[in-house]
Amino acid sequence: MPLNLKVYQAFDRELIAEVPADDAAALDHKLSVAAKAFADRDAWLPAHQRMAILRKASELLEENRDRFAMMIAREGGKPLTDAVIEVTRAIDGLVNAADELRNFGGKEIPMGLTAASTNRWAFTTKEPMGVVAAISAFNHPLNLVIHQIAPAIAVGCPVIIKPAATTPVSCVEIAKLLWQAGLDERWCQTFVTEDNALAEAFATDHRVAFLSFIGSAKVGWYLKSKLSPGTRCALEHGGAAPVIVDRSANLDVIVGAIVKGGYYHAGQVCVSAQRLFVHEDILTAFTDTLAAKVGTLRVGDPTLKETEVGPLILPRETERVASWIKEAVDAGARQLGGGRMSETTLLPSVLLDPPEDARVSRLEVFGPLTCVYRYSELDEAIRIANALPYAFQASIFSSDMAVALRAAKRLDASAVLVNDHTAFRTDWMPFAGRRQSGYGVGGIPWTMEEMADDKMIVFNHVS
Template sequence: MSTLTVFQAFDRSPAREIPMDDAPTLATKLAAAAAAFKDRDGWLKTYERVAILRKVADLLNARAETFAKQIALEGGKPYPDAAVEVARAADGLRNAADELRNFAGKEIPMGLTPASEGRWAFTTKEPIGVVAAISAFNHPLNLIIHQIAPAIAVGCPVIIKPAAATPLSCLDLVALFREAGLEERWCQTLITDDNLLAEKLATDPRVRFLSFIGSAKVGWYLRSKLPPGTRCALEHGGAAPVLIHSSADIGTIIEPITKGAYYHAGQVCVSTQRIFVDRARFDDFVEVLSARVAALRVGDPLLPNTEVGPLIHPREANRVSEWIDEAIAAGAGRIGGGHLSETTLKPSILLNPPPEAKVSQLEVFGPVVCVYGYEDFGSAIEAANGVRWSFQASVFARDIGPALTAAQRLEASAVMINDHTAFRTDWMPFAGRKESGYGVGGIPWTMKDMSEEKMIVLRR
């Protein structure tokens, strides 16, 4: 049996070696999941699913420190932020359980025409079928929760493939479901670094729903390969814009902007990346931002005071460095930056990089923020919208008029007013537009996607 070596993100030392699945193993797991769904008499009752989700939440809380350290180890997220991820994951499990109190169909009016007289119609909710979930590395526990908790809540068998770089949190979470009494056929893992095997999972005709979190290139490709009738949800990335109006208070906005830009070293799909500042406030803003960024504590994510940790792999650190160098060669100014280790970059601020530069057009996914000066607020909105990606955005202003104008005109699924672009709660809708995604995430919305309504009509 082949094995997968999991490395510590910060120093690249081996953390654990785990067995990988092969094609025959995947075939066995798909057969088990399909059989579980076909056996309607064996479906878990709603109260049983509620009890399992709540039990896992309790087990996760009891082992919160262990999970937080593991997230920091395998994914490189600083320990304080990893601890928050664990708390959110436990709350997400409870969210899924609580949502079942209101997860129901509705009555359809009859008797509105002579032909519908004497009938009573209503809908019920049913699980859609086998769910294939492919996840990303940057939130190795909470992303898994967002994919498998809704499936278990509505009664779908799920097979989850974690990122090859960060499988440990997923494996340990699924073990908690076993401990809570969930049979293996309802929640299985696929551990592999073989993209073709992952594609076989995603495109198997027995799979009725694909949940994919990762690169746009892979996600849209997989969607094109899905069998007829298979639904999907895709969550990709963006190049999140921030508009700073002339009325904004520079002193109070730096902290949320810094958090939004450098949280998890910028490895978040809605990380603040492009900041548009009124030209009259540009120098003041850059001065205050650069001072705050210079004070960020960068290094080992297992240390309790670290604010910015490593990137997931040396090749990612090298790629981000190359994009920065390209922007500088094209005329951008630079503040900060540089390598701390082969995976760890010091935070950078790029000043007025060209619109055509990669850092202006593509998702950087690193500790880099671009700052652009503008003369006209309307043109800043136009520039913010001028990329292929559209996810979350934000505007900072003390005047309500410009704030609402930006909220209406920014091409985004969510616009934060006086908060950073990476704000999220796990019960709110979360969706990419344009090339940034397909479908709507968030636990209640995912539960809806993983179910189907059936209408029943009774005639007297």
């Protein structure tokens, strides 16, 4: 008999919920239900029904905004103010998916360009690809789920969503809202488990047409290598986002943005500003200003409105981040701020000049830490910024247009933010990791394209 998955409050490890977990039999049943729903083409939902369901779900989520925000703060540890923003984005994301259907279609393919193609009319249509298996992450337990299930519903793919084992409640509850909005459960099911072998069986099942994975690169690339023949995928991993601060940058203006980009959700963001390359002419002034600003951040219980930095998702993560910081300090880095508030919560800190081979310089920290490195030549900073085997979003802060454009052209990133932090994102823009940071393109309209197949129809109109 399936057991319940216990869900703990991230901040104080209090038990807050027990969610029924799925076993192998439940997984097989859910995959069978989804596959049968897709196979019955006469029962596919027309676009106007999909739009209406997504819009109704958006309205229901707006009515439940405060409940979902508190849920996110409790199970995920995201400060309540930021959790409210996450719910607001999710509300808009559902509308975004519905609106995109107004322009989601095929195109005419020119015929008559050769003698052999005369008397023909060709065009493409969009069709849902098939069953979507979605594996989500803990750090945005509602909005990441929306980015995976809303495009699937909009396109017409049956979707089964597996939330992170630490944060399943938001996922289960948004599925219920979609059902309440009129979506038959066959078209959106949840799959709750903390069994990695079962999760692998889910992702690699032959009935899955598309895998949407958000999580670690190690797991994502492994699953891609095991996919059933014909299964397509999108992988969203992380990185160690670089930020270049040119000597022309106005420190009074930019530091607040960098702090937001580096310490938002305690740094547990795949594009968190981690490696700050600062021109030597302003290094001292920048470091002092940054450390002072970081020192004012209010750390504590994420359910309180005044909290700006909450806990890490698990106590073992605080141990990991603390050990990485210690390693860098022991190797010569200078730590500004920091320390431990509790077993779950680290005080934000800054490391000045950690060695290039330290883990904080080579790997994604996913904690409340930024690292500051001095540079004298822009191209050298760009070279080091590009040296890691992953690349996602990057930033350049400069009042000099020539410097900004040079960095924008040469930074290896899918997006370069000029005078903004690396964690900036809207839900309709393309969002993609390069190299080990990901595969495919995220963002609601872009994911809809990835989950759909083009079908060409050619008429030979011989009279």
